[in-house]
Amino acid sequence: MDKPTVLVVDDDPLVRGIIRDVLQSDGYSVLDARFNSEALVVLRQYQGPIHLMIADVMMPGINGRELAEMLAPSRPTMKVIYVSGYPEEVVREKLNPPEMMTFLQKPFRADDLLRKVRETLQDFSPAKLYAWSSGLPGELTEGQLGMLYEIGIPTDYEEAYKWYSLAAATDGDERIIMRMQHLKAKMTPQQISRAERGAQVLREPKH
Numbered sequence: 001m002d003k004p005t006v007l008v009v010d011d012d013p014l015v016r017g018i019i020r021d022v023l024q025s026d027g028y029s030v031l032d033a034r035f036n037s038e039a040l041v042v043l044r045q046y047q048g049p050i051h052l053m054i055a056d057v058m059m060p061g062i063n064g065r066e067l068a069e070m071l072a073p074s075r076p077t078m079k080v081i082y083v084s085g086y087p088e089e090v091v092r093e094k095l096n097p098p099e100m101m102t103f104l105q106k107p108f109r110a111d112d113l114l115r116k117v118r119e120t121l122q123d124f125s126p127a128k129l130y131a132w133s134s135g136l137p138g139e140l141t142e143g144q145l146g147m148l149y150e151i152g153i154p155t156d157y158e159e160a161y162k163w164y165s166l167a168a169a170t171d172g173d174e175r176i177i178m179r180m181q182h183l184k185a186k187m188t189p190q191q192i193s194r195a196e197r198g199a200q201v202l203r204e205p206k207h
Contacts, residue, residue: 004051004121005029009039009067010083011059015106019054019083022110023117036062036070037202040166043071050078052121057084057094057103065094070167073176079120083108157183158191165199 006028010016013034020030031046033039036059043050053071055064062070068080082099084091085106095103104116164180184192 003027003029005031005049006117007039007042007050007053007078008032009035009053009055009059009064011035011056015056015083019113022113026114028117035059036067037166039067039071041202043074044166050075052079052081052117054081054083054117057082057091058086063094065099081116081120157187158195159198161187161192161195162198162202165196166202 003026006023008016008019008023008030009032010019011034016032016034020032023030031042031050033042039053039055053068053075055067057064059067064080064082064084071078080099080102082091082095082103083106084103088103088105091103092100102116102120104113161180161183164176164183168176168180187195
């Protein structure tokens with residue numbers, strides 16, 4: 001049986017390369033991305049199962065935990081391992097206790113990484129820790145847009161719509177579509193067109 005596929009998301013190219021090499025040397029299939037928008041593109045383009053994501057907790061913009069929450073609707077069985085070079089007490093402010101069970105402190109040895117991967121992938125049951133609440137509101141209030149800005153998504157409607165368009169193309173979750181519809185009602189046709197073009201540029205593979 002083939003080993004699982006792992007998505008590695010880390011803005012440090014050296015760390016990302018080391019993790020990729022260690023996993024590939026042990027037979028894992030590895031995809032990698034530098035940050036959240038690249039991870040969304042990878043998820044859009046890769047049609048096979050992704051069993052595990054290894055994500056840096058403290059990435060710029062949307063951090064690793066928020067990225068896991070964004071990807072959960074389209075990849076409900078994907079497990080997550082969090083890594084960080086920050087002190088554990090800082091990381092605990094970002095992760096809840098169950099999530100800390102899959103946390104790996106940088107720097108780590110190759111055998112520690114492989115052991116954590118095996119432990120996390122002992123079964124492929126749904127990673128319900130990262131599932132979105134079914135009670136999310138469909139209407140985007142000014143306060144909610146402000147929260148989007150705090151995690152790296154701009155607050156103006158055009159930019160927010162661009163990011164939701166990218167997410168919708170990746171996972172097509174009904175709640176994302178609903179939020180887009182509410183945003184669209186507040187935008188001009190020109191704003192919508194610019195936002196959709198911006199999302200298309202983000203989806204296009206880089207040569």
